[in-house]
Amino acid sequence: MPEIVLPTKGIQDEINKNVGSNADASSPTGSIHAKLKDIKGSLMDQIKPIRAASGQASSSSDVNVISITGKGRLHHAVLSTFVSTENCYLTVKIDGAIVYYGRDGNTNSISGLIGTDFISGSGASAILQVLSAAQYGSTQYRPFTTNFLATYPQTSLQAASVLLKDPIKFNNSLQVTIKTSDAGGTAYGMVLYDLG
Structure with a gap:
């Protein structure tokens, strides 16, 4: 069976910082979650029901x-x-x-x-x-x-x-x-x- 190597604490912290969590506020420069919320907000501002x-x-x-x-x-x-x-x-x-x-x-x-x-x-x-x-x-x-x-x-x-x-x-x-x-x-x- 192959050996499983877990990332170090520093690598885990860096991944968490870049990916973020669903609780992150919308931001064009923040984590991936924050950026996705920012994109969603921008799109929703442009798409309004007629x-x-x-x-x-x-x-x-x-x-x-x-x-x-x-x-x-x-x-x-x-x-x-x-x-x-x-x-x-x-x-x-x-x-x-x-x-x-x-x-x-x-x-x-x-x-x-x-x-x-x-x-x-x-x-x-x-x-x-x-x-x-x-x-x-x-x-x-x-x-x-x-x-x-x-x-x-x-x-x-x-x-x-x-x-x-x-x-x-x-x-x-x-x-x-x-x-x-x-x-x-x-x-x-x-x-x-x-x-x-």
Whole structure:
């Protein structure tokens, strides 16, 4: 039978110092356990669940789709309408400042701050995930064209979309409102965001 040689006390102490224990605090320069906790914490800070909010408005008074305080990122804020005139409006405020103020283009139009992650395809075959009017609160895919593109921030009340490659950070607050001045018309709003 082969002889088993145990490491010396000095070698054991060095291994324990470098490997550490599960009780070690998170540290980018500490033991292996501490470094793994630090990596896990960094990854968890970047991976936040995306939350959704939706709303509808049938009057000329602003209706909150979402109004929150705190910090986070806005991924997507869209206005969808099923009326034939251009009288539905979307306003997005980040940290109290208006960063988007726009209106619908026409029947079945979509406008707003649109996260490119929510667009599939390109050109005439592009589709965008939006609210379904028939089943309020659910989503569907609808044709999406990039005919009316604007740059961020967009506050000139036009029927335009801003394509967001990256989410917009907010430090203090996020508020998204919708309204319509069409008799019998309804504006639908959808917001995707994360907190933290």
